[in-house]
Amino acid sequence: MSAEPHPTLPPVRLHPDAELARDALVAPLFARAVRLARWAGPDTRVDVGGELVAAQLPEAAAALGLDATDAESAVYASQAWRVAVDTGLVDVTEPEEEPGEGADGVEGADAGEEASGTALPGEDLALVTSGAPGDVLDLWLAALDSVLADAAVPDLDDLVDALDAGGEIDFDQLDWNPRREADFLDGVLANLYLLTVSEGAAADRPVPLPVLAASMVMPDGMGEPTDAVLEQVSDAMMRLDDQFRQLEPIGLVEFRPVDEELLAEADDERIASGAAAGRDDADEDVSRYGMVRLTPLGLYGVRARMLEAGVEVPAVGDLADKGADVLLDAVSSYPESAAEAEIEAWLAGREVPEAVAELLDAARGDDEGAPLRRLRCQQALAPAGPEAEPAVRAVLDDPELGGLARVWLAERGVADVPAPDGAMVFWLTVDTIAAQLAADGETEELPLLMATLTAHHTGFFEQVWRVEHPATAYVLEAMGRLHPDKKAAKEARKAAFKARSRRP
Template identity: 85%
Template sequence: MSADSHPTLPPVRLHSDAELARDALGAPLFARAVRLARWAGPDTRVGVGGELVTAQLPEAAAVLGLDTDDADSPGYASQAWRVAVDTGLVDVTEPEEDGADGAEGDEERFGTAAPGEDLALVTGGAPGDVLDLWLAALDTVLADAAVPDLDDLVDALDAGGEIDFDRLDWNPGREADFLDGVLANLYLLTVTEGGAADEPVPLPVLAASMVVPDDMGEPTDAVLEQVSDAMMRLDDQFRQLEPIGLVEFRPVDEELMAEADGTPEPEHASTGRGEDGEDGRPVADDEDVSRYGMVRLTPLGLYGIRARMLEAGVDAPAVGELAEKGADALLDAVSFYSENAAQAEIEQWLAGREQPAAAAELLAAARGDDEGGPLRRLRCQQALAPAGPEAEPAVRSVLDDPELGGLARVWLAERGVSDVPAPDPEMVFWLTVDTIAAQLAADGETEELPLLMETLTAHHAGFFEQVWRVEHPATAYVLEAMGRLHPDRKAAKEARKAAFKARSRRPA
């Protein structure tokens, strides 16, 4: 996904860097990496790739407080060590290669390890330093999660004990892209208004988002099998991603997998397709769905996925990042936000600014006869709504402005100001066109829009006989919409005739 002239994703509400840094330090895998970095010293032995030698793993597991009798503990210790090395929490000196001066050819050689310079940032650095270390750790974990599990690797060994990659059917780039796509979809479901938000996402829904074509009606058996395979991959991958603090994850029910001979049947849960639900999804109760796995991005996970998107060139805005920018940048950006997200961004922009200056800057930025002008003025009106009497001089100064005079009158009237001059008919018609154009740009053809159209035109006799002459770039467009949506059939017909006139008077 590439950046565009407006945000490609809804803005995300992030926790503060201090809160996120605390979450990073509390992530089990990152905390283990820090603990091993502090343990590293002259007696620590590493192999040619910087990994802990097998003989050191029980001691490392004990340092981490893991059960040394548990067969999985050495693996957990090895993973934590790898994260410590990759993030710079540990510096390793690898063993010399065979044939180096002074080395015995048959003698096993080991490298050494010591705490890295970056370890001091864990306690002495700024929150941003901690988050940078965590992001480096996340890269390591994501790379590991894209590797096939051990059973698949064993199955792919050829007669000579080498991995047959053709048999394994594993493409590192493809697997990494798949996981990135899954996390991007999970991010979008979380930040989109009306999406998952704080609710966990069923694993079948996430798997289907990567497998089922958008234009497919009822999924075929072959597609459902692909969804099942994707679910199993995701189940394994999210198990690996949870310890780094990226997600909260409820795995697929082991009994369910046993019942289905290792392959769950996603059609029993919502895959995003079907006929029973209002949105076309099969109906299943919460308990049934949860058995197929549930996943949710943590606040730290939202930060991490957004950081990766930004690095890839994706426009992924965050609420509050416009606070130090001008009103022109603010209105251009929030024009494409949902109303609630726009309000949150506007409130942060207004905080700490003097109301008179802020109001004047907003009004100046709202001008313009370009396509985005109506929506900028709508957001300007939204931004000025909470302003108090201090903003009145700035608002009064634009009463005679052909583009802002209507907006100013509405603002003053809402505050009960009595000496507001009545607008001339031309301004009334212009404001009507601008208002409907803004609503169409903001929300499209909503159920409420016909009522707005009826309200705006009801008190003006001969409205459609005059409005087509309005010098507004959206006049014809608005009249065509009114011809489709106006609840009064006679008025709708008049609107269509007026739209034709408006089109005809424009220069070719």
């Protein structure tokens, strides 16, 4: 998979392997492939490439419980057989000679009979019933690779139109590059994955097909799309409509195709622009343009392919066996809800007193990322009960952690918490704002936090610029821009200048 890595992909919440394996086994196309693998036997005949000979397709369709006389059933049987072969559920021995030819390449005495190979159940078929969940998922991933390869091939009508006089495909006329098509589909799946796991995204909410198409076509920051771009979005959308129809039976996505009536009544510009931004227009049902959602199995599959391509795609629980230093560094770049989920998984297998002590130790530091580590540490300590108190009390005199410890104890109503001195109050204020800036940037809530933290301290800006914190000047400059009180903002700018002047 050749998707571009995203620098801050949040961790995905994967379902347990056993549940995913069950989903794989009931995916229609994979289930049909397993049934055909069990059906294969000494009388099964295949041609060059391991495909079932045409005469056996009705029998294969019947084995799947389909109407053996229906042409569409033969297509289903052929697809399922190809997946069975590609995954190793079936072992094929291809014909040694071209059909109707002898060993010397000329028509032989038995040329009336086409040469054929044989097929038998493969060794991997046993893994379906006796293997571990991971074995089943490996088979499903192989099936997914097979289906994705098929989905990247142009449809039959385009192939027929591109045949030259000699019956060969004219790839220049077809304008089809296999690598380019595979990369396009991988990019689409990577974008769908990102839209699914991003902060604020609802994993159970499908993505409008035009939004996905536009993510592949429209340049970042583009305003009103040009007619040429709209046409490209429309073309991409229709390609995806065809491809997701092929990908749904393997269990990768849940898909609602583009409304056939819409295609009949709308031109390319309306198809592309009517829902291009996923607008919830009361006069337009966006679902008519197609909707797609990765299934839990699909999330697992796309992540596996991205990992294989060298993309860093974390999952909740990846850090469960790592140290607290690794945990806090990693979750510092996660959205808040994702960080909470990862911390919860990390705490689940540890004794509280030891875990709290380890977290506090890892939160120390004067590097640029330290304030956000302390914020994540504070979040990690939030659900801890009385058993954490000894470890928290042990850092009351620590200049970097003493303020955090006092906040934790005060929130639990502990009566004998020593009051912090002024230096600790100012240091904690700078550290808190630095952490919020690092976590979320200049949010709408940050000015209120600044006002709250400074309101109870007379002469705050006359003293805070002296705080020995690496982020003092940076925080004061931000307060000079964002503080809701104009007088306080002016004082913050003066204090920032002083803080900059005193640092070497």
